[in-house]
Structures are given as C-alpha cells and as structure tokens.
Amino acid sequence: MQDPLLQAPPVPYSRFAVIGAGAWGTALATVLSRNGRDVMLWARRPDLAETISATGENAEYLPGVRLPASLRATSDLATALAGADAVLLVTPSTSLRDMSRSIGPLLNPDAAIALCCKGIERGTGLLLSEVVAQELPGHPVGAISGPTFARETALDHPTAATVAFPFDYRHRLDPGSAPAVRLAVSISGSGFRPYVSDDLVGVEVGGAVKNVIAIACGMMSGAGFAENTRAALITRGIDEMKALAEALGGRRETVTGLAGAGDLTLTCSSTTSRNMSLGLQLGQGLARRDCFGGKPVVVEGEANAHSVIDLARRIGVAMPICQTVHAVLHEGADLAQAFGALWSRPIEAEPRALDLSFADAPAAAPFNFKGIAI
Template sequence: MRPAIKDQIQPPAPDPYSSVTVLGAGSWGTALAAVIARNGHNVRLWARRPEQADAINASGQNGDYLQGVDLPEAITATSDLAEALSGTQAVILATPSLTLRAMCQAIAPHLPADVPLALACKGVERRTGLLLSEVVSDELPGHPVGAVSGPTFARETALDHPTAATVAFAFSYHDRLKPDQSPAARMALTLSGHGFRPYVSDDLVGVEVGGAVKNVIAIACGMMSGAGFAENTRAALITRGIDEMKLLATALGGRRETVTGLSGAGDLTLTCSSTTSRNMSLGHQLGQGIPRPNCFEGRNVVVEGEVNAVSVTDLAARVGVPMPICETVHAILHEGADLQEAFSALWARPIEAEPYALDLSIDHPAPQHSLPFGGHA
C-alpha cells in the first residue's frame, strides 16, 4: 500500500550558498554583496585597490560608489584574489565586461572546482562577438555559468527597496530532473530575502541578450531626451528596442518570452527612464551637445552601452539581424555621425508592418525632412 501523502518522503529543500564571493566592489557588486549578507550568508567582496578594501572594512561603507549606505557586517572586503576565493561556494562576477576575460584568467588558479559563476555584468565581447557567459566558459571550463539581471539600480538595491531580478543558468540534464537543486535555484535562494525577489530562468542566452542590448537602447533614449524630445519618443524607442532584442535573442537560440520579462523589457524600461543609469546619462549629455570627452564633467566613467554599441551591432550583422536603433547609436558614438542627421534617417526608414507575418515595406514619404530638433517644448 502506498503511504499517505503526508507520510511520503519529500525531496530535500534546496540549500542556499552560505559562502559567496563577489568580484568587483563597484556599486552593483557592493549592492549584491549587501543583499546576500542581509540574508545571513558570508560574503567576501573583492576590490581591485587595497585602499578601497581597507576603507570598506574600516567604515562599513563603500564611499567610492555607494556613499552613505551602511553595509552588513557579514561582508569582508579584500584585494587578495586567493583570500577572496578560498573555500567559496559560489562566485558573482561584477567586473566591467571589458575586463571579464582578464578577470577569469586571474582567478583560474584560485577557483575551487565546480563552483557556479554568475555574471553581474552585461555585454558582448568586442573582439570575438561572444556572449559573456561564453567568455567565462572559454576561460573557466567545467563551471556552471549563469547571470543575475533585471531592472535594478544599485543604490536602491543596497538600501533594500523592493527589487526583482532574474537568475538564469543553462540547465544540464540533471538540473532538468531536479530543477530546485540547480545552480539557478540555489543562487536565487541565496539572493532571496528582505526586499530582493529573484525569478529563475534556464534561458541564459535570452537574459544575456536583453542585458547587452538594453544599454545601447538606453543611450538612444538619452540622446533624444537630451535633445529635448519627450515621452512619445522614449516609448517608441523602448518598444522598438524590445523588438531588436527579440530578433537577436531568437537568432542566437534564446526565447522571445524571456525578452519580455525582467531581464529584457523590465531592465530596458528602468534604464531608459532615468539618468541614474550611466547609459541614459551619457546619451542625455550627448543629446545636449556636450562633446564625449566633456561628459560626466570630464571623468573617465565606464559606460557599458558605449562598448556594446560596437559588439552588439557586429554580432547582429554576423547573424543577419537588422538592429537600426543600435546601428544609429553605433554610428554616432564610433563613426562620427551627426546626431540629428542619424536620428532623422532612423525615423525616415521605410514603413514596415509591425507583425512580421505581414510582408510590407513602403518608402517613407518625407525622407528628406529632418526631425524638429530645437523646435519642440
């Protein structure tokens, strides 16, 4: 006789990772470290500069990136990679995408076997056209690789404002048999608590494409906002930007529905809505006519979308996906195109059908007219 339901053996609950290393003590890496530490787990936060690590340990704050935010005591900062990675159960990579490959090479001698690696940076590698998960797998084979992505500003996350994000890993055969024991589920459980609510995905490609493309679209929104245009324009760029995400994601094997979720449409909407985003802020300054060297008051601020404008459009061209908004941003940032002329040409492209099942292309009736820059409220 089968046992009663209440007497049946239940599968063990998934365990969170009790010891996590966050590589990168910028604003987002620090915010994720704060989330994990608040949930009762030990966190080692690696900072590139020893003086930054010492200051975090001494003050309980990251004054360089999250000034005024008190950090949980369970965070220990260090600039020593061997110390940061010793005995860790999981690693979050929060370094800039441009330095990701070098970081992977640096941690290889110190990384415990089989620990999962979650990306907290977004983009496509410029030289190779690889997604960042492919860069990690290339340099650190044998480790489960995933990503944490969604509509998240670091300061709000660090202050424990209600925040949602997606945790995505490629699922192995074993993961599909026991999805609640997968690295994605365990990482989500590690992050889950207080104001932070994660969702689990097995579509790593879709999540990564959303994160890379949204930075470029945010620069476009910033450019048009800085030039004086308002909500109609931003809504159009966001909506058509999501379409560019979908086309690239599906071409690379991702799923369209992933792009409509937190890591795609959600992240894009947030990033395109506030100059708190460095991508939106850069675009806004350029739209106001500020030369690139003078943006951010001349400070050397890393803007992921500036790099991604090259790598994303190169990748899209390689797989035959048209991405006119990203191509416009690329032309302005890297080919010296005039902002007004480039966006006027974007708006004067042939009229197309919104459902792709309807095959339609009609020349725009007024391609010679420029958008009314300076002639609007």
C-alpha cells in the same frame, strides 16, 4: 503527484566571493550578507578594501549606505575565493576575460559562476557566459540581471531580478540542485525577490542591448524630445532585443521579462543610469570628452554598441536603433542626421507575420530634428 524524492529542498550556497567592489558589487554583497550568507567582497584597490572593512561603508560608490557588519572586504583574490562555492563576477565586461583567467587557478572545482555585468565581447561576438566558459571550463555559468539600481538595492527597496543558468536533464528531475535555483534561494530575502530562468541567452541579450537603447533614449531626451519618443524607442528597442535573442537561440518571451523589458524601462527612465546620462549629455550637444565633467566614466553601452552591431551584422539581424547609436558614438555621424534617418526609414509592419515594407512608396516629408531639416 510528483515523486517527493525528486523534489529535494534547494540548498543555498554556503560561501560567496563577490569580485568587484563598485556600486553593484557592493549592493549584491550587501544583499547576500543581509540574508545570512558568508560573503567576501574583492576590491581591486587595497585602500578601498581597507576602508570598507574599517568603516562599514563604501563611501566612494555607495556613500551613506551602512553595510552589514558581517561583510568583509579584501584586495587579495586568493583570500576572496578561498572556500567559495559561488562567485559573482561584477567587473566591467571589457575586463571579464582577463579576470576569468586570473581567478581560474584559485577556484573551487565545482564553484558556480554568476555574471553580474552585461555585454557581448567585441571582436569575437561571444556572449559573456561564453567568454567565461572558455576560460573556466567545467564550472556552471549563469547570470543575475534585471531592473536594479545599486543604491536602491543596497537600501533594501523592493527589487526583483532574474537568475539564469542552463538546466540539464538532472536539473529537470531535481530542480533544487540547479545552480539557478540554489543561487536564487541564497540571495532571496527581505526586499530582494529573484526569479529563475533557464534561458541564459535571452537574459544576456536583454542586458547587453538595453544599454545601447538607453543611450538612444538619452540622446533624444537631451535633444528636447519627450515621452512619445522615449516610449517608441523602448518598444522598438525591445523588438531589436527579441530579434537578436531569437537568432542566437534564446526565447523572445524572455525579453519581455525582468532582464529585458524590465531592465530597459528602468535604464531608459532615469539619469541614475550612466547610459541614459551619457546619451542625454550628447543630445544636449556636449562632446564626448566633456561628458560627466570630463571624468573618465566607464559607460557599458559604448562598448556594447560596438559588439552588438558587429554581431548583428555578422548574423544578419537588423537593429536600426542600435545601429544609429553606433554611428553617432563610433562612426562620427551627426546626431541630428542619424536620428532623422532612423525616423524616415520606409514604413514596415509591426507583427513579423505581416512581412511587408514600403520601400518604393512616395517619400515622406523629412523629419525636422530641432528645427533642422534632414
């Protein structure tokens, strides 16, 4: 029997600042408020913060969803962060470093930071947790990730996600003191079910790569292909996730969980995902500038394709699906030719233990993409 003195009950965080009032930030703030937590939601635009506070609805990002009466919104960072012992960063991955610098002087010294955006920093190849650790040294940094569409989460549909932070020796002895456990206890309730992980690397890699694979699925669906193709891309996409996670020190098994396979399956299954939707439109032949009706919609997978492939090349990890998406989005490659080449690569073994490739085998018949011989 374990010593009960080492198993103190977890203590939830008392006050939250949710930085970012888009759909996902508002949904997370709603879950926390619904569970009785003291939450302040920060919006970049004063008019949005005022509207949320006045109407109890974020009509711009979550129309028709009634927000808890206790949820407050502000456009002032100092007000949002005052007294917060846990901060959820729900900003685009491309602006994460700047936001981390902005909030640094305003943070409580021991505040835990949870990333709710996904990606790898372009240029540096750093995971987003490493970016925040550079800018906010001394703060515990983790992530919330999983198969979560914002609207369904805000409407309290049964939803599961992973809460990941590193565990040190103290947390092994007393798990209730670990930031991952405290955050999970804070956010758990009603339809939202969190799971705890100590593999932050694996969770982050899953979140970054799944966006790129979702664009690939969308491209092939838009081009007229169906379930066989999507299942193949999802399965082989998970293999690419595993390879990158392992190379960075994460665990392959993490990628088979909520933050990897779970998130990937959801994102590749619905045009509610902007990544899937972008790929679908490109696969149908639309130019990028014409997608989403010409509106400047931010699609995380576009930036992720750059950063994932830059990192994979640097550390020598083969990621052919992500490379194909990168080639179409950022190198001007023809979509049909790029995916035809992907499907016509040399035959390989599926288990890594069977290390072989038939690079010198007789050429297979070229893959015919939409009637176009490659």
